[in-house]
Amino acid sequence: MSGKGHQPIEGGPSVGVPAEGEIRIGVYVCHCGSNIAGVVDVVEVTRWAGEALKDQGVVVARDYRFMCSSPGQDLVTNDIRDLGLNRIVVAACSPHLHENTFRTATARAGLNPYLCELVSIREQDSWVHTDKAAATAKAKAILSGGVERVRRNTPLDAINVDINPATLVVGGGIAGIQAALEIADAGFHVYLVEKDASIGGHMAQFDKTFPTLDCAACILTPRMVSAGTHPNVTLLTWSEVTHVDGYVGNFTATIRKKARYVDESLCTGCGICQEKCPKNVIDEVYEAGLGYRKAIYTPFDQAVPRTPVIDRENCTYFQKGTCKACEKFCETNAIRFDQQDEEITVDVGNIILATGYEIFDARRIAQYGYGRLPNVFTSLEFERLSNSAGPTNGRIVLRDGVTEPKTVGVIHCVGSRDRNFNNYCSSICCMQSLKFAHLVKEHTGATVYNFYIDMRTTAKSYDEFYQRVMEEGTLFVRGKPAEVTEAGRLPGEEGKLIVQVEDTLAGRQRRIPVDMVVLSVGLQPRPDAKELATRFGISCSSDGWAIEKHPKLDPVATMTEGVFIAGCVSGPKDIPTSVAQGAAAAARVLGRIQMKQMNLEPIKASVHSEHCSGCRICNTMCPYNAISFDAAKGVSGINAAMCQGCGTCVAACPAGAIAGTGFSDEQVLAQIEGLLRVGADGAPLKRSAYPGTRQDAIEEVVRT
């Protein structure tokens, strides 16, 4: 199918430079293998475009199996040179995917890239229809709209901005630490902001990590120490980013450093304050509620930094006005009860969000008894139980703190793959449950049941680990337990927890008495995920996971230039993937830094100040905070570098005072007019498909 299609119309093309004002359009229709061609008759669409759109300036129309391939792009560049084309329309996939590809090709041939339009006949047509005739007609309509639009396109020049070489990394889990170290090691400055008292994230809570069972602390703490001591890293723990201004290359972030009530420059991290503090508090964060800390504390011994924080709500001095035991014993006089929260601002060129996840709240599934039945534990609690630095020094015992279980049941998919809660698979829980089975066996020799729906052990060395745990004698029951109950009635059930489950392999109901139940709860976005996304101008799914620029091809970038994501902030992941993403995000940022400058898309909105009434409706609507109000002139203005060209303000302006380069009213209305020129049967419409005049039709579409 090598570029056959409908060759130059009317006895061959007129070669050479187009006459002044003459519009010469090339149309290219992509098969996308069978993705488009399976539903849309691309040959017919191409034939039609070459003939019916001739008056609109179409000089050549071709179809090709894969337009994005190198020979496909060559069709475009050769035609620009040979046929003197000055406008290009490619009918293929979504502009998100390949607009850039074809604009770059257009530029290669010496034409301004913004004279090329990509219209989607895949996402908006072949992928969502099955009726071939109707889909073919729709492709014609879409293409006709694209042709009308491109006629009105004007050459645009990219905007050039400088890139500040400093980077902000938000979240000091393993993903954020990795990203920070990669950039710092390359010689550039990083601000690493962590909301807790220490970096480390969830990984710092684990004892062993699957599938290799290496000690989490042994592999994590060296990284934490590097991040804490690296000359290129400014570590800001007990801190949160409260506000972000600016645009790629030139962000300004406002960071609130919460008062630690300890002078970091004087504290040696000796720990005497924690020893002497009389107030014991249940540690809901690091110990997952299973252990205690003091009111002045570092979350764990290997914390980075070593400087403790005072938990105001639980400190006797702050609550009752007396005590000050920590102050009395501190040898360097580092305690500062009068310390205040501090606001600092930093200028950075790029931002990496690595804020991770939280675990599913097991109390929501009441039939599993968490919080009611003492010996039902969550996965994080189990991690703390099995951790030699945890509340039981690594003894796996029941809630009484003494008794070793003889039988343990691990329930998979708690809150995941469950349409009442989260539909998605949390991806790490199968492996985590296998790890638990192994650790129980190793520590106690107890019998372990794994209750699973499907086993998903797909990464490197994961299935081998599954085999190993099977060989160790863990029992696997395929079925999602209906409930965990204390109501025993059969011999052997007295005093036990009974897991009621349909064994779908045996095809029967079973009641399995155990001493301890571990709920492998799923992963979910942090409660402030949506707020955080808004603050950094990125989007997240309805669940709250950050959305990648492209799920396959650009998994660490976001739709917002200069803001990247790494680790579990975009969805459940294991440690290897989180680390790989941290490094990948760092590589993307380093690339930007090396470029020193960057071109921004010139697709921008701008305000005609003479039409602007100063109503300020657009100010709050802009998702990128690009619009501000000039009080002196009484009009709003748009910062071109921050504007992402989304068009929200253009649509919202009641006075029609905002126009977009690349999406002016004229272009959009012409595109609609082009769309409406083709009827549902593919035939040109004599009258508009809508009642009334064509103008009515356009207004109808604009309204709906």
Added chain:
Amino acid sequence: MSRYLYYPGCSMDGSGRAYGESLTAVCEKLGLTLAEIDDWNCCGATEYVGVSLSPAYSLIARNLAIASKAKTDGEPLVAACSACYLNLAKADSYMKERPQLGERVNVALNAGGLHYDPGAVEIRHLLEVIMNDVGLDQVRANVVKPLAGLRVAPYLGCMLPRPDPDHRWKNHERPDDLDRLLEALGADVVDFPLKTECCGGHMTQIAPKVGLELIKRLVDEAEHHLADMMVTVCPMCQINIDAYQGEMNAEFHTKHKMPIVFFTQLMGVAFGLDQKKMGIGRELTDARPALKKIGKELQAVAVEAGAAHRPRPDKRALPMPRMDDEAPAGEARQ
């Protein structure tokens, strides 16, 4: 005064008389007007739907058609019997889901000059109306004789609150509505693990051994938790546990004497209404001795039983998970 249409169902005048009497009095006290619909018929209980679907749903829908005609201002139709409620709700939602069934049912209704459009009537259970429309604050405000000292096992049976086509109930797997209501009355409420297990339904008629075994499980467990009585929302559950306890004892050589009453009876008692008028004494396993405990100290054994499943306090014991904050227990996403 809130007005509701009321579908009593057959048992309210028969085996569930105590329910009918007490709920009428309690609703009056709470300002709920129950307007009984005219000329209603049996809902078919659990049996008929097992025999033939179209006639079974026609039988049920006849009541819905009557209710939709009787409706003046969008009043919901309330049932207190779990089987009646579930049948009405199921008929309505299946007619909606399967237009063919809806058509067939309406052909049948047409013979009697009736018609029912699924969705036309809002169908609700009395317990849910009290929980959501009246509210526990209002219930508490009416309590003059708190049930302190009385240890009760809340027992919903298997027909509430699932299926729940209109998403009215918060938690389907481990509902706590009845628990919270009884707590509001001041009773000492057992965390009853079998609260949604089946009482055997009509098994006592067709396979007595199966039925008696199911009853035994429930009574055993209530006894194990040292409950003074069981409390239910369903006439079928009540009659099975109450009337078949003797046979059950004979079958299993046990000596259980576990009374079971309707929740509205206890509401009436707590509201200071006359016990006899609340139908107390109609039950076969006498609840009166247990009711004498009201106002007395909770017996020490019972206090300990409550703690029996908790670990013995020990310095080494690990803290229990926090349940105080916004505890979203059981809330499924809608």
